[in-house]
Amino acid sequence: MAQVIEEPRKVQYPLDPNSYKILDEIGTGVSAIVYKAICLPMNSTIVAIKAIDLDQSKADLDSVRRETKAMSLLSHQNILKAHCSFTVERRLWVVMPFMSAGSLQSIISSSFPDGFSEPCIAFVLRETLNALLYLHNQGHLHRDIKAGNILVDADGSVKLGDFGVSASIYESNLSQGTSYSSLSSSLMLNDVTGTPYWMAPEVIHSHTGYGFKADIWSFGITALELAHGRPPLSHLPPSKSLIMRITNRFRLSDYERNKKGKNKKFSKAFREVVSSCLTQDPSKRPTAEKLLKHPFFRYCKNADFLVRNVLQGLPTVEERFKQSRLHRPLPVAGDGEESSVGTVVKHRRISGWNFNEEVLELDPVFPTEREESSLEIQNEDDSIVKQVRFGGEIIIQSRHEEQLELNTSDPNSPISILDETHESEVVAGETNVDEPAEIEGNEEVGMENPPPELMAVEPVIYPLTALIPNLLALQNSLDEERQLISHVVTYIRGGSEVSEEQLQQTVEELQKRIQDLRLELEQERKRTTDLEMQLESLRRRGTAASVSDSSGRDEEQLQQRNEQLLQRNEQLRLELEVEIKRGSESSSSSH
Amino acid sequence: MKGLFKSKPRTPAELVRQTRELLIYADMKSDRESKREEKMAELGKLIRELKSILYGNGESEPVSEACSQLTQEFFKENTLRLLIICIPKLNLEARKDATQVVANLQRQQVHSRLIASDYLEANIDLMDRLISGYEDTDISLHYGAMLRECIRHQSIARYVLVSEHMKKFFDYIQLPNFDIAADAAATFKELLTRHKSTVAEFLSKNYDWFFAEYNSKLLESTNYITRRQAVKLLGDILLDRSNSAVMMQYVSSRDNLRILMNLLRESSKSIQLEAFHVFKLFAANQNKPPDIVSILVANRSKLLRFFGDFKIDKEDEQFEADKAQVVKEIAALEARDRP
Numbered sequence: 062m063a064q065v066i067e068e069p070r071k072v073q074y075p076l077d078p079n080s081y082k083i084l085d086e087i088g089t090g091v092s093a094i095v096y097k098a099i100c101l102p103m104n105s106t107i108v109a110i111k112a113i114d115l116d117q118s119k120a121d122l123d124s125v126r127r128e129t130k131a132m133s134l135l136s137h138q139n140i141l142k143a144h145c146s147f148t149v150e151r152r153l154w155v156v157m158p159f160m161s162a163g164s165l166q167s168i169i170s171s172s173f174p175d176g177f178s179e180p181c182i183a184f185v186l187r188e189t190l191n192a193l194l195y196l197h198n199q200g201h202l203h204r205d206i207k208a209g210n211i212l213v214d215a216d217g218s219v220k221l222g223d224f225g226v227s228a229s230i231y232e233s234n235l236s237q238g239t240s241y242s243s244l245s246s247s248l249m250l251n252d253v254t255g256t257p258y259w260m261a262p263e264v265i266h267s268h269t270g271y272g273f274k275a276d277i278w279s280f281g282i283t284a285l286e287l288a289h290g291r292p293p294l295s296h297l298p299p300s301k302s303l304i305m306r307i308t309n310r311f312r313l314s315d316y317e318r319n320k321k322g323k324n325k326k327f328s329k330a331f332r333e334v335v336s337s338c339l340t341q342d343p344s345k346r347p348t349a350e351k352l353l354k355h356p357f358f359r360y361c362k363n364a365d366f367l368v369r370n371v372l373q374g375l376p377t378v379e380e381r382f383k384q385s386r387l388h389r390p391l392p393v394a395g396d397g398e399e400s401s402v403g404t405v406v407k408h409r410r411i412s413g414w415n416f417n418e419e420v421l422e423l424d425p426v427f428p429t430e431r432e433e434s435s436l437e438i439q440n441e442d443d444s445i446v447k448q449v450r451f452g453g454e455i456i457i458q459s460r461h462e463e464q465l466e467l468n469t470s471d472p473n474s475p476i477s478i479l480d481e482t483h484e485s486e487v488v489a490g491e492t493n494v495d496e497p498a499e500i501e502g503n504e505e506v507g508m509e510n511p512p513p514e515l516m517a518v519e520p521v522i523y524p525l526t527a528l529i530p531n532l533l534a535l536q537n538s539l540d541e542e543r544q545l546i547s548h549v550v551t552y553i554r555g556g557s558e559v560s561e562e563q564l565q566q567t568v569e570e571l572q573k574r575i576q577d578l579r580l581e582l583e584q585e586r587k588r589t590t591d592l593e594m595q596l597e598s599l600r601r602r603g604t605a606a607s608v609s610d611s612s613g614r615d616e617e618q619l620q621q622r623n624e625q626l627l628q629r630n631e632q633l634r635l636e637l638e639v640e641i642k643r644g645s646e647s648s649s650s651s652h
Numbered sequence: 653m654k655g656l657f658k659s660k661p662r663t664p665a666e667l668v669r670q671t672r673e674l675l676i677y678a679d680m681k682s683d684r685e686s687k688r689e690e691k692m693a694e695l696g697k698l699i700r701e702l703k704s705i706l707y708g709n710g711e712s713e714p715v716s717e718a719c720s721q722l723t724q725e726f727f728k729e730n731t732l733r734l735l736i737i738c739i740p741k742l743n744l745e746a747r748k749d750a751t752q753v754v755a756n757l758q759r760q761q762v763h764s765r766l767i768a769s770d771y772l773e774a775n776i777d778l779m780d781r782l783i784s785g786y787e788d789t790d791i792s793l794h795y796g797a798m799l800r801e802c803i804r805h806q807s808i809a810r811y812v813l814v815s816e817h818m819k820k821f822f823d824y825i826q827l828p829n830f831d832i833a834a835d836a837a838a839t840f841k842e843l844l845t846r847h848k849s850t851v852a853e854f855l856s857k858n859y860d861w862f863f864a865e866y867n868s869k870l871l872e873s874t875n876y877i878t879r880r881q882a883v884k885l886l887g888d889i890l891l892d893r894s895n896s897a898v899m900m901q902y903v904s905s906r907d908n909l910r911i912l913m914n915l916l917r918e919s920s921k922s923i924q925l926e927a928f929h930v931f932k933l934f935a936a937n938q939n940k941p942p943d944i945v946s947i948l949v950a951n952r953s954k955l956l957r958f959f960g961d962f963k964i965d966k967e968d969e970q971f972e973a974d975k976a977q978v979v980k981e982i983a984a985l986e987a988r989d990r991p
Contacts, residue, residue: 151876
């Protein structure tokens with residue numbers, strides 16, 4: 062292929078931070094910040110710098126090395142290549158070309174909430190496929206295909222970015238072997254950006270590991286993301302209480318959005334492409350090469366089309382970033398709990414997906430935590446999903462409560478589980494009939510076809526005692542949920558006296574306050590780092606003296622001040638959290 | 653129609669011979685530009701074919717008979733030397749293929765012998781060339797990858813360890829270009845951990861200069877990543893059973909203890925933790941020299957306070973046990989010190 066070969070870069074970008082001037086922050090992650098900067102010695106060429114905090118990454122540096130090396134040895138017009146990388150204190154700076162239109166995800170969230178038109182989708186997907194084809198021929202996996210990693214330049218050129226670096230730095234369990242074959246068992250929800258929505262079933266399930274076809278799956282999800290403006294089910298936080306947290310609130314907003322978008326219609330060709338990528342069995346998914354030959358990509362538009370139809374009038378990347386900070390979606394109430402659940406969160410998996418080609422929607426099937434302890438009571442999983450999808454909030458709760466009571470109160474009767482399941486399945490079936498019409502018109506009818514693997518139910522009987530801890534956890538999260546709801550209810554009741562406008566005002570005030578606090582926190586952080594650096598240099602000086610009396614008074618003082626600052630920092634953070642919670646509660650009650 | 657003109661498939665040995673001819677051609681400077689381009693493209697194709705024989709392609713697994721023929725022909729003459737020399741003249745894709753071919757050949761057995769090892773022993777100067785690749789940004793990653801494959805052979809690793817090159821690694825590791833520095837660090841680690849007996853012999857014979865360099869250039873480097881990698885590797889080396897003599901020598905030095913205690917006080921959690929795994933050896937040593945004891949006693953209260961607060965994110969029984977042991981050892985010094 063002609064575009065594959067491009068001679069290695071001749072220009073060597075400078076390897077010291079002083080040659081760059083940082084202009085603006087344009088992105089943040091858990092342990093990385095992306096800046097827009099200029100490279101002074103190179104005629105002030107604009108670049109993007111991704112600064113990764115190496116001390117925060119638990120991964121061994123070998124995997125970091127493998128990935129940056131792989132990246133620097135790739136050369137393709139649709140792959141974003143690093144100019145160079147070097148360390149600055151504890152951070153790894155990866156200097157890259159600045160893609161001025163930003164990621165597709167950022168374009169969508171700022172200006173195309175309902176997704177792109179089909180010709181645009183076809184163009185960017187084809188470019189992405191070119192990149193994937195090259196990568197796969199080289200024996201590389203991308204592992205993180207999503208709109209947020211597909212970048213666009215001012216001229217409409219499209220590049221797949223963030224190759225590997227993010228995946229490898231945050232996942233400590235890359236396979237050690239010579240091949241790129243498998244992200245082994247536990248690439249789970251500990252991923253920073255919370256990318257589970259794009260993950261292929263076999264990746265989540267971990268039995269077969271990650272192959273090229275898993276990239277194809279993520280590609281399919283990305284297609285949905287571009288079509289609908291968000292990946293399937295992205296409104297669900299990936300947390301322990303996920304099952305419980307699908308509320309009418311979310312459903313409603315989705316519904317409204319869909320109405321606005323007039324239920325977009327998609328061509329048969331597009332639907333074919335997506336559904337072939339989202340085949341459960343990886344071996345039945347097409348390769349990138351085969352996909353490129355699909356009629357959907359035959360009469361593709363060019364980059365100019367993208368410029369005219371998408372890029373024109375778009376806010377700059379910097380503006381969008383600032384905007385997203387201001388309007389960062391307030392975390393769903395109870396989100397704070399996620400960090401504290403730690404391990405439990407990580408083990409949350411999705412057991413399967415139901416793809417509904419008609420409306421181009423994908424519905425995951427969530428197992429209960431029971432499956433996590435390798436108890437595969439799949440029919441029960443299924444029933445819970447149904448409840449969640451179609452049941453009203455209150456109804457779900459009471460039903461689950463019954464279930465819990467039954468199970469815990471009668472630990473000696475293993476059969477009860479099966480009976481129970483049957484019952485709830487029937488009940489779920491009933492709700493199923495009424496609810497969909499209410500929620501999304503009649504579109505969702507006919508999606509009740511669980512994939513074959515879910516149909517094959519094995520009625521294995523397990524000692525119930527093994528289930529109790531999980532059930533208790535479930536109950537706890539139910540309790541939390543109930544509390545939240547009662548909060549909301551009180552708010553709504555109290556709110557009926559307050560006018561809508563007033564509420565709106567309160568929300569705005571709160572948002573502003575949050576913003577202020579955030580800024581303050583940032584400043585404190587900066588100050589802390591400065592002090593830390595001072596401390597460091599003092600230490601070095603101290604080292605020259607003998608060990609036994611090394612710590613000078615200055616240092617002690619600094620240390621103290623530092624600790625104070627850290628404490629203050631922590632306080633601020635707590636305050637911020639409280640504010641956020643309040644904000645989200647009042648905003649939800651105002652809606 | 654295309655099939656009509658398809659030439660008879662060439663045998664692996666023929667492929668190697670053609671590759672060799674083109675490499676000789678590529679090595680010379682001559683000819684018109686257009687003709688040269690054509691030949692270089694042909695060379696690139698040949699190298700890719702060699703690669704697909706050795707690794708198999710999408711449809712088929714590699715055939716051991718073909719691999720064996722290829723390997724034999726490859727090492728019968730100086731094809732490896734030519735290939736290494738010509739790397740800078742190849743384009744990026746051909747370089748990557750060539751690197752993979754060289755890597756694979758190191759593991760190919762012919763009549764249950766690794767003939768690559770014999771070849772390299774007879775052409776040991778090739779190692780000098782590969783190592784010098786770290787000084788040329790353009791080719792360092794390709795040469796680096798080949799180098800790491802070559803030192804899988806014990807005799808070759810021994811050559812590099814005792815050569816003057818070993819000293820250069822202390823600088824290569826700290827090159828500003830992260831990719832290259834990290835590649836050099838990976839090779840350095842491989843050299844110091846793969847072949848246990850060779851490493852133990854090297855370390856005990858070269859103890860003085862090696863650890864003097866290691867301490868001053870790596871453990872006390874101003875570069876965070878250098879310190880972090882160095883203290884981790886030091887732990888790996890000293891905790892290896894085959895290096896126990898070297899370990900005893902290392903933990904008997906007052907200077908070494910001072911350096912490790914400074915690393916313990918770093919603000920980086922990762923460095924602290926790795927430093928602890930080395931520091932514990934000083935504390936656990938049952939024959940501590942007096943000056944080691946005196947430092948530990950002088951810093952006893954600080955150390956105990958430090959370990960009291962020293963926690964890691966995840967639960968780790970081994971770590972807790974080690975920590976308890978270290979605390980016990982240091983507290984016991986108190987009793988011995990003040991009768």
